[in-house]
Amino acid sequence: MSHLLPLSRVVKLVGQSRHALQEMIRAGTLATFDGMVELDELLRAFPEVKWDDDAEFRRVSEIKDRAFAKRVFERVLPDKEVLAARLTELGDDYAAARALLLHYGNVMTWLDEKIDEIEEDKSAETRHALHTLRAFLLRNLAEMPPDAVLAQAVIAQERILKVMSAHVTIQPSGHEFFVEGNDTLLDAALRNGVSLNYGCSNGNCGECKARLLSGEVKKVRAHDYVLKDAEKDAGVVLMCSYAPVNDVVIEANVAGARDIPLQQLAAKVKSVEVFNPHMAALHILAPRSQRLRYLGGQSIDLSINGARGRYAIASCPCEDRHIEVQIPRRPGDAFAELVFDTLKANDTVEVEGPYGEVVLDEDSPRPVIFLAFGAGFAPIKSLIQHAMSLELAESMDLHWLADETGHYQDNLCRTWADALDNFNYVPHAPTDDVDALLKNIVADYPDLHRFDVYAAGSVTQLEQARAHFLHQGLPEVRWFGAATAG
Ligand code: FES
Incomplete structure (x- = not known):
């Protein structure tokens, strides 16, 4: 049985963190081959996993059954063209597997006939050996061994994962993430904290250009920016408008603190969370058309009617439009006074930033x-x-x-x-x-x-x-x- 699975899919299948699996690989308790895990090795290393408990499939069914709002449903399922392309690919795999099975069936029929022919004019001993061989073959073909049943369950789960999500590797940085639902490449990268270069996020500026090195993508959102023919020939796509059909490798730049431009935007107050008399969190929402680009650890300037201050961002860049800023109440800080006393939902706050260069060293694997x-x-x-x-x-x-x-x-x-x-x-x-x-x-x-x-x-x-x-x-x-x- 030789069915190889990439480590990122094994992470999803067994529900463990990548670090936990890397620890197992380091300790020699999980064998890999070129970063891939063989199916029977997976079954051996995780005997406790319930492979027939298809959580992903149940999640989709539950959402369907409960008739969630259309928007939520769309977040879970891929764009219909992407879904059609993935199902076509799955159908091709299925057809190839069926053709192979038919071929094996023909070989078995031929073998059966051959045994009949040989049996006719051979000694009693040979006839007995052939009879034993035929009985062995028929018995093993009639019932699947337990590990083959488990393998079937794992492959079925992996196929569902492949329909619901595609794996993306960014070169040269080596970042990896999954694109789920109807997200574009850019949506999914940001959701996973990968700070790819982009500008408008709606197909106008061309800042999110990237080159497809392998795999297949589909346009899922219209864009006004026109790619030159030479760019199209070279595999250039706009990450804010394309989604992967299957597992892809993309060449794109990951931004550092110095690459992110200073931005200005008007955000809406979502809520104020007062922790104690000295400390509060201000939750704001960036406009749909202009998310704030920043990295973990950076700060922004906030102002309302002349009251202004610089505060540390406490949210993750992966949180889409939501930004959390934590504000200590310090003497003479007019903006902090506004936050603690008067600010309410839907008020407008002017935002400028990001500032600060203490961000994660993403190349460091150190504790x-x-x-x-x-x-x-x-x-x-x-x-x-x-x-x-x-x-x-x-x-x-x-x-x-x-x-x-x-x-x-x-x-x-x-x-x-x-x-x-x-x-x-x-x-x-x-x-x-x-x-x-x-x-x-x-x-x-x-x-x-x-x-x-x-x-x-x-x-x-x-x-x-x-x-x-x-x-x-x-x-x-x-x-x-x-x-x-x-
Ligand atoms: S971010 Fe502007 S075109 Fe994609």
């Missing part, structure tokens, strides 16, 4: 320590969620050193720790002896040279922490400190 001083939790939260969406770090430890704002999202951090095997959360109560606390924290990492450290706090707090981490062996270039007001 990560996040260090948040008080309200410095905001950029750290954004970085953590971005790292989660990219499945970036081998492991993540969050140390949150509280001030008067407290651990105002303690429950969220505990939820992350419960949900993720590779996430540890250590809250630290306010203390007058920060030096002693930092000394204790770094003492837990005798192998600090292997880590990346992202920290956010005041300039003084960052200098103090940096000294401790570097003294304990952290390479200077692996320290990423983001200064917040304070």
Whole structure:
């Protein structure tokens, strides 16, 4: 039985994280061949998985049965042309498998007749051997062995996944993600935290051009931007207008903090979430036609009627139009006063940004320590969620050193720790002896040279922490400190 599955599909099939599987590969408990897993190896390594429990199929059926709003239904199912193309491909696979089976059937009939012929004029011994051979063949053809039944269930699940989603690899960065529902390549990349270059996101500017290296795509949204014939011949597509039919490899640039232009937009207030008298979160929505491009860990300027301030973004770039900004109430901050006292849903907030260059090093596979001083939790939260969406770090430890704002999202951090095997959360109560606390924290990492450290706090707090981490062996270039007001 030789049916190879890419690791990214195995992740979906067995419901485990990519890191968990990579750990198994490293430990030798899951064998791979060129990044692929053989079907019988998969069955051996995950005997506890219920292959006939088709969660994906059930999810679609439930949504259909409950007659969800049309928009939700469209989010789950691919564009109809893409769906038709995927079903055609599936039909071709099925036809090829049927043809092969017919061929095997003919070979069996021929073999059966041959045995008859030979039996007629051979010795009793030979006739007995042939009889035994025929009985063996008939018995094994009549009933499938248990592992063949399991293999059938896995292949059926994989086929459904292939109809519902396509896998994308971006070159040269190596980012990978799935395109689900009626998302375009660009929608899916952003949803997965991959910061591809783009401009208008509606087919007008040409900024999202990319080259298709393998696989097939279909245009699912009209675009006014005209691609030149030479570009079309070279496989250039607009990522905001095309969706993959099957697994594709695309050549496209992933933006760093310096590549993202300064943007201005008017956002609407969605809600204000007051955590305590010192700390609130402002949730705003960017216009449909102009999402804000930013990376985890960056900040934006917000203003209303002359009240203005720069605040850390606490949301993930993967959250579509939603932006969360966390705002400490500090004396003299007129914008913060507005947020705590008067701002309400649907008010308009002017946004300018993003600012800041402390963003994730997406090329680093190293374990990560996040260090948040008080309200410095905001950029750290954004970085953590971005790292989660990219499945970036081998492991993540969050140390949150509280001030008067407290651990105002303690429950969220505990939820992350419960949900993720590779996430540890250590809250630290306010203390007058920060030096002693930092000394204790770094003492837990005798192998600090292997880590990346992202920290956010005041300039003084960052200098103090940096000294401790570097003294304990952290390479200077692996320290990423983001200064917040304070
Ligand atoms: S982002 Fe402007 S054409 Fe795609």
